[in-house]
Amino acid sequence: MFHLLNRPRADADALADAIVALKARVRLCSRCFSITEDDPCEICADPRRDGTLxxxxxxxxxxFAIERxxxxxxxxxxxxGLISPMDGIGPSQLRVRELVDRVxxxxxxxxxxxxxxNAEGEATALYLSRLLAPSGVNVTRLAYGLPIGGDLDYADENTLARAIEGRRTL
Amino acid sequence: MFHLLNRPRADADALADAIVALKARVRLCSRCFSITEDDPCEICADPRRDGTLxxxxxxxxxxFAIERxxxxxxxxxxxxGLISPMDGIGPSQLRVRELVDRVxxxxxxxxxxxxxxNAEGEATALYLSRLLAPSGVNVTRLAYGLPIGGDLDYADENTLARAIEGRRTL
Structure with missing residues (x-):
């Protein structure tokens, strides 16, 4: 607020306009449900992206985290969202049917x-893998293991156990 | 120190004895070079441990971290130690020849x-995998990926990239 008070009026107007435009222009992609200004979004519309994945x-x-x-x-x-019985969130509240249709x-x-x-992420992954099994699509999960640059000694036991189980040939 | 001053003399003596005993009794296992009181160590001597791994x-x-x-x-x-050219540590300063002999x-x-x-750990793993290749042993590496209970959004880019590359079928 103090920063804005020290700036010209035009800057405050521009910021206010940008906030209004954000709410007015940003929507969900009708295909992937990511946030976008154009529908379909940039990624869905890009022919260089691998459509088999x-x-x-x-x-x-x-x-955005994965794109980085x-x-x-x-x-x-x-x-x-994620399936979370504790919070009363089941598959019907999520875009699961849309995923099945896309597949x-x-x-x-x-x-x-x-x-x-975590528990919700795992439950959702397992649910989707069972749901999509009849379609024959290969359902995979991100690897668990040691974070890069970390220290074996500081890894929690569950993470280290997963890193051992998930070991790979060099 | 203040804690010890408030304890009976016998406690201080017991602590001093324990420290002397630690240095006198704890040594390296002649087979695996882990610390132990008996040689070979408990793990090397245990017939229920898988000797093929x-x-x-x-x-x-x-x-101890992995045992936990x-x-x-x-x-x-x-x-x-680990191979670290920056610190002038090469394979000859490590128990690499002993590993080759064991294999x-x-x-x-x-x-x-x-x-x-990290860099030293990776360099050492690659060095060992090349060194042991002629022996025909399968050389594997702990999995890299997301730590359990973490958040995808907070994972650093390198870790998330490795988690994507290392994904596994559910």
Missing amino acids: ICVVAEAKDV TSAFNGRYHVLG AAERPAEIVVATNP | ICVVAEAKDV TSAFNGRYHVLG AAERPAEIVVATNP
């Missing part, structure tokens, strides 16, 4: 479930 | 390199 995330912010890595070249599907229509080769590594 | 770690404390997980039932080999003598099926997920 769909990454399922809980929230639109996860799309440059390690994924497929498309996305935003569920809008049937687009016939991707692989669904990467990139939900958080 | 050797986990290579930098320091003895890593043995109960996820590993093989034996260990403590290198005594030749014990013929394990798998060597799990459980070094830290």
